[in-house]
Amino acid sequence: MKSMDNKLLIRYILGKANQKESEQIAEWIKESPENLEQFSFLKAQFTFSTMPNTIFQDRRKNFVYGMMRVAAILLVPLIAGIIYLYFANNKTNDKYLEACRQTELLQEQHQGSVTYIANAGTKSLVVLPDSSIVRLNGESKLIVPQRFAADVRELFLTGEGYFEVRHHDDWPMNVRTANGVTVKVLGTTFNLSAYENDEKVKVTLIEGSIVVKEDKSNHEHKILPNQEINIDVNNSNARSASDMKLPKIKHADIYKNTGWVKGELIFDNTPMTDVVKQLERWYGVNIHVTDEDIMKYHFTATFTTESITRVLEYMKFSSRLKYDINGSDVYIQKAGS
Amino acid sequence: MYIPPDIEIIERLKEITLAIRSGSKEIFKSVYLAEYNNLVHFINSYLRNKQDSEDLAQETMLAIWENRETLDPNKNFRSYLYTIARNKSLNYLRDNAKRRRGNSLQESENLINTLALSSNSVEQEIIGLELQEFIERIYLSLPEKVVRTFKMSRQDGLTYKEIAKKLGITTKVVEYHISITLKALRFSLEAFNEDNNSVLKDEIYGQ
Numbered sequence: 001m002k003s004m005d006n007k008l009l010i011r012y013i014l015g016k017a018n019q020k021e022s023e024q025i026a027e028w029i030k031e032s033p034e035n036l037e038q039f040s041f042l043k044a045q046f047t048f049s050t051m052p053n054t055i056f057q058d059r060r061k062n063f064v065y066g067m068m069r070v071a072a073i074l075l076v077p078l079i080a081g082i083i084y085l086y087f088a089n090n091k092t093n094d095k096y097l098e099a100c101r102q103t104e105l106l107q108e109q110h111q112g113s114v115t116y117i118a119n120a121g122t123k124s125l126v127v128l129p130d131s132s133i134v135r136l137n138g139e140s141k142l143i144v145p146q147r148f149a150a151d152v153r154e155l156f157l158t159g160e161g162y163f164e165v166r167h168h169d170d171w172p173m174n175v176r177t178a179n180g181v182t183v184k185v186l187g188t189t190f191n192l193s194a195y196e197n198d199e200k201v202k203v204t205l206i207e208g209s210i211v212v213k214e215d216k217s218n219h220e221h222k223i224l225p226n227q228e229i230n231i232d233v234n235n236s237n238a239r240s241a242s243d244m245k246l247p248k249i250k251h252a253d254i255y256k257n258t259g260w261v262k263g264e265l266i267f268d269n270t271p272m273t274d275v276v277k278q279l280e281r282w283y284g285v286n287i288h289v290t291d292e293d294i295m296k297y298h299f300t301a302t303f304t305t306e307s308i309t310r311v312l313e314y315m316k317f318s319s320r321l322k323y324d325i326n327g328s329d330v331y332i333q334k335a336g337s
Numbered sequence: 338m339y340i341p342p343d344i345e346i347i348e349r350l351k352e353i354t355l356a357i358r359s360g361s362k363e364i365f366k367s368v369y370l371a372e373y374n375n376l377v378h379f380i381n382s383y384l385r386n387k388q389d390s391e392d393l394a395q396e397t398m399l400a401i402w403e404n405r406e407t408l409d410p411n412k413n414f415r416s417y418l419y420t421i422a423r424n425k426s427l428n429y430l431r432d433n434a435k436r437r438r439g440n441s442l443q444e445s446e447n448l449i450n451t452l453a454l455s456s457n458s459v460e461q462e463i464i465g466l467e468l469q470e471f472i473e474r475i476y477l478s479l480p481e482k483v484v485r486t487f488k489m490s491r492q493d494g495l496t497y498k499e500i501a502k503k504l505g506i507t508t509k510v511v512e513y514h515i516s517i518t519l520k521a522l523r524f525s526l527e528a529f530n531e532d533n534n535s536v537l538k539d540e541i542y543g544q
Binding site: 019022023026029030036037039040041043044045046047048050051052053096099114116117124127131146 | 364
């Protein structure tokens with residue numbers, strides 16, 4: 001059967017079709033997947049656009065215009081019905097507002113902050129109260145106040161985040177970490193890697209300007225675009241200045257440091273100790289390495305959207321390792337042992 | 338300062354989820370009252386049985402409450418709610434098909450509603466709830482005048498000329514407003530899509 005008249009379909013959806021029409025339409029729907037899809041689409045649109053209590057009003061307007069275009073000839077009862085719905089419920093839902101007011105009270109009790117978590121094996125995008133954007137890598141946590149203070153935008157990160165901070169001259173942003181390093185910016189794009197189980201904190205600046213401060217000593221280091229700074233984590237526990245290692249500032253390989261944002265897992269002569277950690281964060285698996293020697297290996301490769309199996313296969317081939325997977329546990333040994 | 342109700346809700350949906358997760362009965366009750374009629378409307382659209390739709394709506398809210406500890410504040414609460422309602426409705430329809438031997442037209446409609454409910458269109462609408470919240474957040478980050486121009490174009494369907502006339506600005510300014518809104522949407526929606534791409538997850542478990 002050729003395409004069904006939308007007007008008739010709409011009457012059927014509204015329950016206004018008579019027996020004969022209903023049978024006809026039912027037959028037509030069952031004829032082909034395309035017909036079913038056309039029907040399903042119209043029905044879903046109608047269902048969601050005519051909700052009795054709307055949260056956001058504008059959707060209803062969309063459907064009214066849509067329906068008016070579709071129902072070419074004015075079917076007076078049809079249009080009247082829809083317009084009635086439109087005007088009758090044209091107010092935002094009071095119950096949600098009430099819930100909002102109550103959360104405001106709760107929020108104050110919880111010191112008004114929100115924690116965003118990206119578990120191992122996932123990535124997350126967070127939009128901050130000032131509309132800056134933070135992308136979180138696996139096994140990362142970002143704590144953000146519900147509203148930034150008037151004089152400073154302060155937040156807390158453990159793990160890895162790629163920050164795109166909106167510029168405000170008199171409103172600096174401070175990103176604190178658990179490793180005794182704070183990044184201070186006005187408006188920039190940078191990558192901050194501060195995992196609690198890493199030996200160092202690495203900040204890579206893509207554009208803008210930032211100051212990286214060591215909390216313990218209050219030493220501040222200014223970084224320029226395309227530079228990275230590596231700060232030894234143990235510095236925050238050092239008992240004297242002579243125990244601290246000087247932070248290293250060098251030219252950054254932006255591609256290598258921020259590949260994760262685009263879904264690229266990059267190893268560049270990376271020691272196996274770090275490879276294991278990165279794989280765990282990326283895939284959400286637990287890796288057990290039986291031969292200690294393996295941890296001294298170095299590894300170079302780039303993966304995009306490969307499965308953990310593919311990565312392990314590659315390692316097996318290139319480094320003569322063998323592996324075994326059991327659920328989310330991965331066991332790696334030397335081949336021939 | 339008067340804050341339009343929509344904006345407050347957008348900012349608070351996440352907090353509402355967190356509050357329910359930690360067991361706030363008052364807030365859950367408000368949300369229950371807010372969504373109940375909508376849920377019934379949605380379910381009944383496919384079940385065509387008011388009483389049973391009301392039962393399923395209540396079951397859905399009960400399921401949310403009983404499993405509140407698994408609520409994820411980073412996921413859209415409403416999408417989650419409607420997904421559960423949808424699944425319960427599909428189960429109901431399938432049970433119905435086995436149980437009842439009504440007249441063939443009823444059976445036929447039951448089948449059609451089952452197919453329509455399990456179709457991708459419904460999924461798109463449910464995801465759309467999340468997208469809608471996301472888009473409203475983007476609007477929030479743009480100047481009011483810019484968003485107003487954009488909405489007049491995309492939602493009210495006015496031409497640039499008409500908008501310019503109404504607002505007392507030039508069409509060049511209208512074009513500018515539209516273009517920065519599109520840029521903001523495109524930029525953020527790309528990230529939104531990346532997040533929703535569970536390619537990696539599929540790869541892992543598809544081994």
